[in-house]
Amino acid sequence: MIRPQAAPVVVLRQNTKREQGRKAQLANIQAGKTIADIVRTTLGPKSMLKMLLDPMGGIVMTNDGNAILREVDVAHPAAKSMIELSRSQDEEVGDGTTSVVVLAGEMLAVAEPFLERNMHPTIIVAGYIQALDDALKILSEIATPIDASDDKRLTEIVHTCIDTKFSARWGNMISDLAVKAAKCVTIELPNGKKEIDIKRYAKVEKIPGGDFDECAVLNGVMLNKDVTHPKMRRIIKNPKVVLLDCNLEYKKGESQTNVEVMKEEDWEALLKEEEEEIQKMCNDIINVGADLVFTEKGVSDLAQHFLMKKNISVIRRVRKTDNNRLARVTGAHIVNRTDELTADNVGTLARLFKIDKIGDEYYCYITECDNPKACTILMRGASKDVLNEIERNLQDALNVARNVLVESKLLPGGGATEMEIAARLNEKAKSIEGIKQWPYKAVAVGLEVIPRTLAQNCGADVVRTITDLRSRHALAGEGRFWGIDGNTGKVVNVEQAGIWDAYAVKQQVIKTAIEAAAMILRIDDVVSGIGKKGGAGGGAPRGGAAPDDQVEAFGDSRDG
Structure with a gap:
């Protein structure tokens, strides 16, 4: 169980409140970094798997950031808010759950030196928010528009985005299923936008047994x-x-x-x-x-x-x-x-209704429908564990397909987008006056955590790789396409290598991570409303206040 650093019961007096504020901020940063470290090794195609034990004694093996953090038992409130980031990222765009936690943890880590030098958190947050606004403008500048009606191109993009997953060994099959299902449930709205509700209208039906080649998107x-x-x-x-x-x-x-x-x-x-x-x-x-x-x-x-x-x-x-x-x-x-x-x-x-028996179960099919706006994805595989992991990968693929169909733009993958934003923010920081320039530059340093982690996870020489990337992105023009091949660890042109990220996912990752870090940095005290004795209210005697207006902070040394 992750607990905050031990801290004594806080007495809210003027001479100690400021010290407690600094302690609370540093404890929150430490909690954020700890959560980021849990999922850091699950980023990229050469990522490690985590074995999760659930309360019922079941075992799950996965490298899906959201699935891992869902099972982590934490007591620290800042750590809980970091886990919530992963959940909200998954609900919003369905991908980038690991990246958002790693990036938010790094944004907290680069703020630590400023707090130790007594820079006020408000100034740090102002620098962060200004850097976020500029980063989002840079994102839209370097995005590449694509034709969403080209199925072959769409499949390649989806495969690129889920290449890090367990299902990559079966080639493009998962990507094909995802693109077919996402296109099936697409509804064109009168205002020109698209509604793609894959959660409600693209259902996955898992049946253990049979061959993986029997997986299909049913036309009904x-x-x-x-x-x-x-x-x-x-x-x-x-x-x-x-x-x-x-x-x-x-x-x-x-x-x-x-x-x-x-x-x-x-x-x-x-x-x-x-x-x-x-x-x-x-x-x-x-x-x-x-x-x-x-x-x-x-x-x-x-x-x-x-x-x-x-x-x-x-x-x-x-x-x-x-x-x-x-x-x-x-x-x-x-x-x-x-x-x-x-x-x-x-x-x-519908053109056909039939009942089929698969194994010991009866299944009812309504298929051969004219222009169906809902579908069922039939999954066959050797065992339940394999099917569950493939389903998680399929959900990621469906979300990628949906994001690309809704927002038909792509960004360079392999850490190239983060390095390009970092290079441009560093250049722009020279024009910012006052001490706000330093937190602004710190965001650029923090963004480099994505390519750095990719290089670490595939065993590359991190220092040489990042230095090489920095020098390439410092050049104007086509430098934005240089990133890391997550399989080999080499610096490659990601446009030629076909390594892409969905625009909606990357935008959400950067926005969520920086805004969450800014919010956590503004917390200067963590106060608990739960007392040690006598329930809520800190155990004060009836009709009287607790001595010295004493309140308890999370992380009391008596917590164990």
Whole structure:
């Protein structure tokens, strides 16, 4: 467990508060550097794997920064905020989770000498924010626009971005799947922008067993479901699909509802009423000419009987998310009550419905759809562990494809972008007056951590490599394309080597890392509202304040 440096209970008096502020800042920087060190070796194609033990005793082996930090147990609040960076980066753009933590840790580390020389954090933060604004302008200047409609080019870009992952040994297969899936769920909005919701509409279905070559993007949706009655049809061509969000059962009374039946005829009347109610529901479905019904709720035996007689297949207890995907691929509308069903609500875009048995499980396929805006990615592999790691890589690939389709710009990879920004910031720093120039220059030094870490992880001579890169980027013109080949550790022209980064990811990494470092540097005290004795409030006697207005800081030496 990562804990902050031991510090005594803080007494908020004027003569000690300033000292505590410096201690808090240095402790936060130390916590940030520690978190960055955890994932530093997982950057680049020659990265190391981490073995994670979860609380249930399970083992996960991965080099995905977000997956690693999710399992780390930390007590220090600054360390927790560093881990949150990785999570927010993953949610925003889905890639660069390791880079953002490494870069934020380095931005904190380069600020440490300024704090030790008593430079005020406000001045350091002002230098950082000015450097961030200039860095984002430089990013847009060196970006290379691409044609997002070229599938071959897109696949190459995605493969470049996930080349560091476990799945790289299978060539372009993961990249092909990601590009197909991302293009499938793309919707063109009226304002010219694109909406690509891969989390909701591109579902990964993992089935252990089979060969990796059997992985495919299905032109429709696949569910782990079977028809409710064995006599219902398991193959339907050109099905008319109805999607429901209601029970096909007799509505039971509220709780504590009792019915007393005195005569046999009364019992028969009750059963008849129930049968009529279900018959009415089924007639609503039959009248719109449906062949296939999906419902999110239950289906009674009686309803199954009525629908089966009319040759209608039923699948029940479908997840809400799966129902939304079905709506997209079939063109059907989800209906909340059967009496609201009309012919317009029936989906007719799918060309085939079939049930297949894989292993011991039954799977339902709705495929051969006309222009589906949702899809299922079928993953086959030797074991669950391999499938789980490949799924993590596929999610990264999907995010890269989405980012490139939304923002069709690329940046030089292999640390070339960071070195170019660092060279230009160093040049621009000469025109900045006052002591703010030093934190501004420190951002340029901090950005070099990415190429430096890449060189370290593939065993290159770090000092020579970084010196060579600095000299090449100091030249104006084509110097911006010089970076590090993460496999060999040599300085190469990344444009010719085909090493690229997505613009949206790099922009988010730099913005998040510098802003987070600036925020952490402005913290001058970490105060806990949890006392040692007597719960919240620091254990003060009832009706009186704690002696000397004592409050407790994180990292008390008694924490153990």
